Amino acid sequence: MSDLTALRDAMREFTAERGWERFHDPKSLIVALVGEVGELCELFQWLPSGEAAALAGEEPLRTRAGEEMADVLLYLVRLADVLGVDLAAAAERKMRLNAEKHRA
Incomplete structure (x- = not known):
């Protein structure tokens, strides 16, 4: 389990405890x-x-x-969760793409 997974799970719990799921649509999370x-x-x-x-x-x-x-970070992790994006995997992929694009 990554630290991002633990943060995602904590944000899910925090949001659910307060009944805020209805406010956590992608647009609202991006604005926040x-x-x-x-x-x-x-x-x-x-x-x-x-x-x-x-x-x-x-x-x-x-x-x-x-x-x-x-x-x-917390809003980004929550947004990734709502969108179903594995943020750690996406970041690793992006770093590989950037390394290929910007070879020294």
Whole structure:
């Protein structure tokens, strides 16, 4: 069992406990995902690009960025579940395709 499978199962349970399945259609999940990416982007929007990595290693940005990245991951895992996509397999396949496309 992969970590993504465990997250998927936890998200299924979390959603079911609250009766939110009816709200988790693909369009709504994509909109929520985009919103969370926007919140992550907002944290870095005005940081000087040359300093962003160093600043992201310091509090409170480190914690806030981690929280927003977790939100992005959770919505993505939920979307993959709703669409019946094996996210780990899709990512591995995409990495192979990218390696072939961008051979050094």
